[in-house]
Amino acid sequence: MTIGTDTALHRIIEAVDAISTTAASHQRCFVLEVMGRHCGYLALVAALACEADFVFVPEYPHKEGWKDKLCKKLQSERDVGQRLNIILVCEGAIDMQGNSITATQVQELVQTRLSYDTRITVLGHVQRGGRPSAFDRILATRMGAESVLALIEAKSDSPALIISLDGNQVVRKQLMQCVQKTLNVQKCMKDQKFEDCVSARGRSFEGNLNIYKILSRLEPPKTASTENLCSSKYSFAVVAVGAPACGANAAVRSFVRMSLVKGYKVMGVLDSLSGLSKGNMKILNWMDVHGWAAKGGSMLGTKRTLPKDVGIESIANQIRDNKIGGILFVGGFEAYQAVVQLVEAQHLYSSLKIPLLVIPSTISNNVPGTDFSLGCDSSLNEIVSICDRIKQSALGSKRRVFVVETMGGYCGYLATLAGIAGGADAAYINEEDFTCSDLIKDCDHMSTKMENSQIKRGLILVNEKANTNFNTDFIFHLFSESGRRSFSTRSNVLGHMQQGGSPSPFDRNMGTKLGTKAAQKMITLCEKNLAEDGTVVATDPDCAVLVGVIRRKTEYTPVMELAKRTDFSKRLPLDQWWLKLRPLLRILAKHDDVYTAEAEDDDQ
16 A cells, blocks of 8 residues: 555545435446556455446456446346446556547447446546545554654665555565566556456455455356355354444455355344344345445444353354354454354354354454454544544634543554544553653643644543543543643543444455455365264364454464453453554654654565
8 A cells, every 4th residue: 555545545435425326316327437547456446345336447458348248237237126336447447459448438338238327427636635544644654754764774785665565564665676566567568468467466456356356246156056065054144243333344245245156155143142042134145235335334233242141052052053154253352252252162062163253343443363453444534534623623713722532442542543643642541551740741741832833733632441530531621720821621522423434445445355255264164174964063273263454464363362362351452563653643742752663674
């Protein structure tokens, strides 16, 4: 990812979401042209995030006959009741012969052959503007800090470097190696070696393309259900557990569709674990999950209940009676804890000896085994957007400080990352102890900054469980009293608006990827642990895993291993990667602190 990419994706998805409303009401087809003269990344990732019906990118031109294929798909979708169609065209799109494909050509094709009301929207430089996303603000901060350290460490014979982000790992790459890779892509394009071109773009681009090709089908392959003999013996189940979070529905959608492609039936459990204990579930078909990627909350219904609350025996009986061979749990700390409880009860109930997978989905980002959980990016964008408006409300006012409380339980992820993205002066969290003296020093520091500079506004973020005694109300009154000669103070508790809104492009795409990988892992585990009678018997610790993103890749970590690295009393991992970014927050707020390099040298 480069700085600005995520913001551009936000502009594209905002446009698609807005257009979808009018397209559905008028039963229209919209062709959107997005930027990317030589690179189709924006078009491809946006297509994944908005469930576009068709996408044109220069690296992977459609084969001859694409016009018939496009029209047939659009017609089939209308036949099953779909009222809108979205087609994304990268401005550099071409066909297999290298001829340009434009939005106008696509519009004329659809109008001529299908007589659909088709409109064109060219987003243009709208994609470059607007409010920067939280991800881009944090990425720019991390890269800027790393660049300074790289310059300090550089010697006269050091090669030129590019500071880049690979997964969640900042890396230092040699400039000329990156230039050569770019030239290789251009050469493949010129020679029309498109498969090599896709590979040259990197594993992320190639993975996105493969996932899109699978999930954008109108229906699973007709042979899928008959080719896999195991599908007649058992099915998969997917259940949401814990508080709702954006991106969870995208994960369910991709899990269902990938499973169907491989010939496995999926049962959607309604009303969380309570529904599972009562057998309240339904079969999810291909079109049942259409449009879920763009929806927040939980389409299946979710609760904070655990297996011990509803009865493990009831759950075990329902798994046996419904011939469930594997369960995907989508949720936060409760989902992870639920799998731990079920694994601990496997010696009592044989029906629990099946693959159990967890996709972390919580705005708190407090689940071990992953750097990011679904929903935390959407929540960060909501917090940063609100803080921007709060600070703007004081425009023209005489010196004002805002104390804002964020959610997250005992986890200070939201407060810290929102502080970096929003330019906060301080962020108080449970993971770092602070005293009344520390608060007074920060207040005096704020007064000094305002009196000796042009700064007129201040922002203090407080995690909701940062400290039992020094809570948001206490901090507000302390700053109000101690700083009354320098500034006025206002307090805001953001509350559940942090859980709402439309899922961000990051959460939609991460949910889509994790759901796909979870389905692939589930199928592998089931086939590996298939008994002679056609049932699944999985007792290995590697059969109960959390699917997470750690640094550069997706990891499948056994939950019982993670349990050893978890503080269950505070519902926190013992090790949290983002704590190393805390010094950046204080340095940027003109405090003295020490920040160490996080990048790795990458010679790949």
